[in-house]
Amino acid sequence: MEMKNVKIGIAPIAWTNDDLPDLGKENTFEQCVSEMALAGYAGCEIGNRYPRDLAVLKKALDLRGLQICNAWFSTYFTRGQKEETIQKFIEHRDFLHALGAKVIGISEQGNSIQGTTLPIFDAKPVYTAAQWQAVTEGFEILGALAAEKGMRLGVHHHMGTGVQTEAEIDYLMEHTSEKVGLLYDCGHLYYSEGSQEATLRVLEKHIGRVVHVHLKDVRPNVLEQVRCEKLSFLEGVRAGSFTVPSDGVIHFEPIFACLAAHQYQGWMVVEAEQDPAKANPLEYALKARAFIREKTGC
Numbered sequence: 001m002e003m004k005n006v007k008i009g010i011a012p013i014a015w016t017n018d019d020l021p022d023l024g025k026e027n028t029f030e031q032c033v034s035e036m037a038l039a040g041y042a043g044c045e046i047g048n049r050y051p052r053d054l055a056v057l058k059k060a061l062d063l064r065g066l067q068i069c070n071a072w073f074s075t076y077f078t079r080g081q082k083e084e085t086i087q088k089f090i091e092h093r094d095f096l097h098a099l100g101a102k103v104i105g106i107s108e109q110g111n112s113i114q115g116t117t118l119p120i121f122d123a124k125p126v127y128t129a130a131q132w133q134a135v136t137e138g139f140e141i142l143g144a145l146a147a148e149k150g151m152r153l154g155v156h157h158h159m160g161t162g163v164q165t166e167a168e169i170d171y172l173m174e175h176t177s178e179k180v181g182l183l184y185d186c187g188h189l190y191y192s193e194g195s196q197e198a199t200l201r202v203l204e205k206h207i208g209r210v211v212h213v214h215l216k217d218v219r220p221n222v223l224e225q226v227r228c229e230k231l232s233f234l235e236g237v238r239a240g241s242f243t244v245p246s247d248g249v250i251h252f253e254p255i256f257a258c259l260a261a262h263q264y265q266g267w268m269v270v271e272a273e274q275d276p277a278k279a280n281p282l283e284y285a286l287k288a289r290a291f292i293r294e295k296t297g298c
């Protein structure tokens, strides 16, 4: 398998979890980025422990040979906060641009349940026609703003949001232009659709729009527990829903093969939020890095 122009990154969420700040509260920014570099990653995303001062952040990254590839951005179009979302997006875009990132990953959080206590398998929002209209129009505007700086917008399909299922991803892709790319996260797809086939099918259908990839694996026994006990998304994270590639149920070979066959260019980012007290972040980062190298040569 030949993957040219693909870089391997990792997300800080395994060290410090922005959604569950008590997970990894003992881990410092310096430890996080040092261990990312030590484990052989070329870049990373941004977490809330990262310094916001551009010069300080750049120096810390340069010292370790790390690049910033993306950082999460929440949109609130379903709450009617269009102007505020656009304003904040421009600031976020400019910060990422100054750091050399080429992608901006977004997710509509106006009525998302991912951070709530609601059962993740029972209470996700389903957009009305008006909400789809607000979201697709808003994403188009953000896509154009990203393009102004030579960057790509990637919509992160995510559990607990209105862009979660295969059908919702298809709808989004059909009702938006090329300016709106897809942030493909195989862990979220398997979690939502429950099968390897659907996880791969979505990638194959929309590979031309994929601008960024999150590699996470899932533990099927924990997903079953989440379903049976009606747990929330974050309760599931604490219980160990996610792990790194090679440690869960997903077959990564066909995913890598599809990306390689379509000459995907960009980042593949290991993103596996777990309790660092149970899953040593460096150990799991090393495990994922070795697996990716073995399977892709990258």
Ligand SMILES: O=C1C[C@@H](O)[C@H](O)[C@@H](O)C1=O
Residues within 6 Å of the ligand: 013, 018, 019, 072, 114, 156, 185, 188, 214, 271, 273
């Ligand atoms: O990309 C992501 C960002 C996290 O904050 C999120 O909850 C996680 O599941 C994810 O995929």
Ligand SMILES: [Co+2]
Residues within 6 Å of the ligand: 156, 185, 214, 271
């Ligand atoms: Co993700």
